[in-house]
Amino acid sequence: MEEPRTKRPIFTPIVLILLTFSLIGNVFLYSETIQNDQTDRVSQGTEIIQSGNAAIAFMNQAAAQTEALVTASDIAARMTSKSGLLAAYRQSGSVTDFIQEAEDVNGKPFPTAKGGATEFLDQTLASLQAIGNHEGPLTAEEKTYLQGLHQVFDACKKELSAFQHDTINQEQSLLILVDKQWPQIAGKLLEQMKPADHAFKG
Template sequence: MEEQKPKRPIFTPIVLILLTFSLIGNVFLYARSLQHGKDQRIERGMTILQSGKETKLHFEQVTSGLDDLLNHEDMPTRLAAKSLLIAAYNKSSAVTAFIKEAETSNGTPFASSNRNAATFLEQAEKSLQALGNHTGPLTDEERSYLKTLLAVNQACATAMASFKHDTISDTTAMTIQVDKAWVQSAQKLAEQMNKPANVIFTDK
């Protein structure tokens, strides 16, 4: 009598195939998760770099504009300087974005007992729109306010002087997130904007 060979269970290769596909799927999902995380870090780094660059430019432009206002008494030059200042403030959202990212990296918001960055920028812009809209030289009150605001913006420009990231790339976007120097610059920036007792212009 011929001996019958035992039949190999059919489910064994099926299980192996399923396990293989499962492993491949898990590897794919893991790799995709890593790439997604990297993309998010690059995107955040780009935001830091771009907002920091624009913040630095903002305070340079405002400082220059305020200096022009103080040193030129004729109406045409004054209005031209005011127009440039208002244009700079129209792009000031980069300042708040930069500080927000720094606070995220810092883990806690920066102190703002008097005002935060957004309030400072809003009050300064409204004040600049209100003053100097008359013939003749600036009043003593206007000059005093402009000198105070100039000093604050000069301090802010100094705080941003160390931010030297002209090249924006995936690599710099990743590396800046482990660099704490820009966070310290943003903190100094917030401190300067919080420091004045009053930023609202009044001619009384």
């Protein structure tokens, strides 16, 4: 006598199908997470390179125009140099961005009093707006202030000269995130602008 066939539970293949779809979904989500993470890292690296190079451009321009302002032979040349110097400050935010990005990578702020770079840039901009708005040559106090400011800009230029990342692509944007040197450059840059009274008192 033929034995009756045992029916296989229908839920077994259903469970296998569900597990397969679940596994595929998890792999997809994991791949998306990895892709998004890399995209974020590339974006972060790109911002670091851009802010670093913009900070270099600002310091170069600021140093050159400050020197030109000190040596201007007449009021027309002085106003031209002053306009160029004030225009350079449109890029000054790149300095604070560069320092902030270094602090983000380090996971902590630099051991400098709060507002070091921002305070320096705000005070010097306000001072430069007030300097030289008169007939005749610059006063002795104005020249002394500008010469001191030029020294700071020159020192900042020197620190930033070590930042040599002028190529922006995916590879370079990822590489800079593992570069241990550039955050140190940002820290040394901040040291040159360390909290002090940078306001013109003339």
